[in-house]
Amino acid sequence: AQSVTQLGSHVSVSEGALVLLRCNYSSSVPPYLFWYVQYPNQGLQLLLKYTSAATLVKGINGFEAEFKKSETSFHLTKPSAHMSDAAEYFCAVSDRGGADGLTFGKGTHLIIQP
Amino acid sequence: NAGVTQTPKFRILKIGQSMTLQCTQDMNHNYMYWYRQDPGMGLKLIYYSVGAGITDKGEVPNGYNVSRSTTEDFPLRLELAAPSQTSVYFCASSPGTSGGASYNEQFFGPGTRLTVL
Numbered sequence: 001a002q003s004v005t006q007l008g009s010h011v012s013v014s015e016g017a018l019v020l021l022r023c024n025y026s027s028s029v030p031p032y033l034f035w036y037v038q039y040p041n042q043g044l045q046l047l048l049k050y051t052s053a054a055t056l057v058k059g060i061n062g063f064e065a066e067f068k069k070s071e072t073s074f075h076l077t078k079p080s081a082h083m084s085d086a087a088e089y090f091c092a093v094s095d096r097g098g099a100d101g102l103t104f105g106k107g108t109h110l111i112i113q114p
Numbered sequence: 115n116a117g118v119t120q121t122p123k124f125r126i127l128k129i130g131q132s133m134t135l136q137c138t139q140d141m142n143h144n145y146m147y148w149y150r151q152d153p154g155m156g157l158k159l160i161y162y163s164v165g166a167g168i169t170d171k172g173e174v175p176n177g178y179n180v181s182r183s184t185t186e187d188f189p190l191r192l193e194l195a196a197p198s199q200t201s202v203y204f205c206a207s208s209p210g211t212s213g214g215a216s217y218n219e220q221f222f223g224p225g226t227r228l229t230v231l
Contacts, residue, residue, distance in 0.1 A: 009154065034219075043118075043204060043222035044157075090156060100164075101147055101172050102220060104156035 002027040002093045006105035014113045019078040021108050023065075023091030026072065031093045033074040034102065035065055038088040047089075050074060061085070086112045115140050118223035120205050126229045127195040135190040135226050137205030144210030146188040147220065148172075148180065150201040157204065163188055164210065195230045202227050 007022040025031055032051050036044040048059025055067040065076045074091060088109050092102040121136045139146065144165050149157040149172075159172030163182040177199055179191040188207075192199060206220040 004156075036222075041225075043224045044206075044220075045222070046219050049219060092157075100170070101149075101159035101162050102157075104149075104158070106154055106156040 002031065002095055002103050004091050004093050004103055004105035006089075006091050006108050008108055009106065010109045010111060012111040012113060013081045015083055016080050019063075019076070019081045019085065019110065021076040021089050021091075021110065023074045023076065023105060024072050025074060025091070025093045027093055027095055029095045031095055033065075033067060034092040034094075035059065035063070035074075035076050036090045036092060036104075037061075038090065038107075040087075044090065047076070081110075081112050083112050083114065086110055117141065118205055118207055118221055120203075120223040120226050122226060123224070124227045126231060127192075128231060129195060129197065131195050132191070132193050133195070133228075135192075135203055135205075135228070137188045137190070137223060138186050139188075139205075139207040139221070140186065141207060141209070141221065142185060143207035143221070144185070145208040145220075146182065147206040147208075148178070148188070148190045149204045149206065150174065151204060151225075152201050160190065160203075192228075197230050200228060200230045 003026045005024045034049045035047040048057045050067045058064045063078045090107045091105040118139045147162045148160040151157045158174045161180040163169045203226045205223045208220045
């Protein structure tokens with residue numbers, strides 16, 4: 001069975017600073033990995049996905065993530081935080097491309113300080 | 115396209131009552147999912163369907179039932195509401211294997227916030 005661990009339930013950064021949200025996964029087969037963002041009182045929106053092509057994946061809103069098999073990690077980064085990035089971020093894993101559902105981490109709440 | 119729509123947005127139930135959460139998608143997606151989101155716990159899969167007439171249990175199916183009579187609709191039924199079912203419920207859909215490279219992306223509805231008292 002696969003699992004996802006997101007380190008830090010809350011992360012606070014200053015506007016303009018680097019954003020780093022950590023995600024480690026466990027999977028018995030090569031995984032598909034996803035980052036979703038959830039703004040208050042809304043559904044989830046896909047930021048980016050890794051599906052065994054390039055290990056560095058670029059997503060929307062300036063976010064990117066790097067798949068590191070040796071570290072079983074898929075950390076999310078953005079060079080310069082913006083106030084509008086304040087949201088809940090979820091890392092998710094699937095071993096069948098999402099056909100039978102995604103396994104989500106518990107989420108990281110990103111706070112942007114002015 | 116409206117995408118994935120869910121009704122109602124909010125609902126308060128009394129213990130033992132029943133209700134159906136509605137989910138409709140207009141993207142002709144084969145795969146549909148129901149998740150529940152509890153504070154600090156991420157999303158957990160309740161049920162999923164890979165096509166009309168086919169459903170399967172996820173991680174937390176107890177207390178829920180689903181049906182999939184059409185491609186568009188995937189209702190979630192709570193028969194005897196319990197306080198443990200207080201949660202936010204999300205429906206999602208995915209193109210499935212016919213969608214090519216994007217088939218594993220799930221599209222989420224806005225959610226239904228359910229409180230059981």
